[in-house]
Amino acid sequence: xxxxxxxxxxxxxxxxxxxxxxxxxxxxxxxxxxxxxxxxxxxxxxxxxxxxxxxxxxxxxxxxxxxxxxxxxxxxxxxxxxxxxxxxxxxxxxxxxxxxxxxxxxxxxxxxxxxxxxxxxxxxxxxxxxxxxxxxxxxxxxxxxxxxxxxxxxxxxxxxxxxxxxxxxxxxxxxxxxxxxxxxxxxxxxxxxxxxxxxxxxxxxxxxxxxxxxxxxxxxxxxxxxxxxxxxxxxxxxxxxxxxxxxxxxxxxxxxxxxxxxxxx
Amino acid sequence: xxxxxxxxxxxxxxxxxxxxxxxxxxxxxxxxxxxxxxxxxxxxxxxxxxxxxxxxxxxxxxxxxxxxxxxxxxxxxxxxxxxxxxxxxxxxxxxxxxxxxxxxxxxxxxxxxxxxxxxxxxxxxxxxxxxxxxx
Numbered sequence: 578x579x580x581x582x583x584x585x586x587x588x589x590x591x592x593x594x595x596x597x598x599x600x601x602x603x604x605x606x607x608x609x610x611x612x613x614x615x616x617x618x619x620x621x622x623x624x625x626x627x628x629x630x631x632x633x634x635x636x637x638x639x640x641x642x643x644x645x646x647x648x649x650x651x652x653x654x655x656x657x658x659x660x661x662x663x664x665x666x667x668x669x670x671x672x673x674x675x676x677x678x679x680x681x682x683x684x685x686x687x688x689x690x691x692x693x694x695x696x697x698x699x700x701x702x703x704x705x706x707x708x709x710x711x712x713x714x715x716x717x718x719x720x721x722x723x724x725x726x727x728x729x730x731x732x733x734x735x736x737x738x739x740x741x742x743x744x745x746x747x748x749x750x751x752x753x754x755x756x757x758x759x760x761x762x763x764x765x766x767x768x769x770x771x772x773x774x775x776x777x778x779x780x781x782x783x784x785x786x787x788x789x790x791x792x793x794x795x796x797x798x799x800x801x802x803x804x805x806x807x808x809x810x811x812x813x814x815x816x817x818x819x820x821x822x823x824x825x826x827x828x829x830x831x832x833x834x835x836x837x838x839x840x841x842x
Numbered sequence: 843x844x845x846x847x848x849x850x851x852x853x854x855x856x857x858x859x860x861x862x863x864x865x866x867x868x869x870x871x872x873x874x875x876x877x878x879x880x881x882x883x884x885x886x887x888x889x890x891x892x893x894x895x896x897x898x899x900x901x902x903x904x905x906x907x908x909x910x911x912x913x914x915x916x917x918x919x920x921x922x923x924x925x926x927x928x929x930x931x932x933x934x935x936x937x938x939x940x941x942x943x944x945x946x947x948x949x950x951x952x953x954x955x956x957x958x959x960x961x962x963x964x965x966x967x968x969x970x971x972x973x974x975x976x977x
Binding site: 658659660664665666667668670673675707708758814815816817818819822823825826829830831832833834835836837839840841 | 872873874875876892894895896897899901913915916917920921922925947948949950951952953954955
């Protein structure tokens with residue numbers, strides 16, 4: 578219940594955070610596609626290529642966080658987020674030092690704030706994330722996921738088609754990452770399934786399921802995230818998180834704002 | 843002219859404050875370092891406009907009521923967001939006279955979250971430049 582409230586507050590906050598220009602942009606796109614007399618433009622449902630812009634406003638799986646195990650709760654309680662109802666000044670979000678967000682947190686930003694580009698090749702599908710200018714490999718060459726792999730920020734991902742649904746399985750996530758902006762835990766036994774479906778030329782749907790019995794007592798199924806094809810010419814921007822610049826920002830702005838240090842005078 | 847114009851305004855309820863704090867800056871910056879209901883309007887002189895990733899920020903000097911110079915810092919969006927709104931790294935330059943509204947920090951230091959729409963440079967509002975494909 579508490580987590581539900583958290584997500585509600587979060588949804589309001591994030592909704593307000595969406596730049597108005599992006600809403601205007603979507604409005605323009607909508608105006609171009611809403612004419613019922615115009616047949617839907619053709620598309621290949623098995624081609625996910627393109628720059629996809631976000632419409633979801635929820636920066637995590639869904640409004641309801643599943644119950645946590647004792648291990649998960651302890652890890653959760655140790656986080657001090659700067660977003661949501663548990664937000665505290667300063668906080669200890671690894672994002673504040675430009676640490677990699679990892680999967681799935683990087684993905685949440687791409688379906689909620691920043692655009693993501695997908696490129697398909699015969700053996701790999703690649704996702705390019707604007708935040709931190711990082712990419713992710715989803716292998717489609719028939720390989721199996723590794724057994725007991727060393728953890729990685731982005732984990733290990735394979736993809737396959739079932740009908741027109743592209744299913745991505747990911748394991749081997751790094752427990753140093755936070756699952757989302759709110760400090761929900763990641764465990765090394767976590768398995769993430771993503772199901773992508775291009776329902777029309779301009780619309781890509783994504784639902785996710787997390788199974789992480791070390792951290793959560795039940796699977797966590799996401800809301801349906803919906804992304805829209807960006808207008809022709811829109812490209813992923815270079816939004817690095819630059820550690821040295823972030824350190825200067827923390828010293829001059831963030832830490833004095835939080836009251837954890839005095840600004841240099 | 844450089845006299846500080848300082849106003850503490852509490853015109854908003856909690857919800858409005860929540861919405862106000864969620865200017866696009868909130869997208870990845872977090873919101874807990876700034877007071878949700880307290881804004882400050884200041885005039886001063888730019889000492890630095892730092893076009894850094896993932897946060898741009900403004901450094902500027904403001905004279906307080908006693909005539910002392912106070913070094914202020916104001917958080918802004920990422921350069922990609924600013925560029926989408928028509929800003930460039932030279933929109934603000936050292937020596938420019940600025941008037942702007944910030945959301946006050948909870949730390950009590952002269953730091954705030956700048957409301958980009960409020961910024962006047964040498965008496966003129968910053969005109970949005972040509973829109974870019976990606977904000």
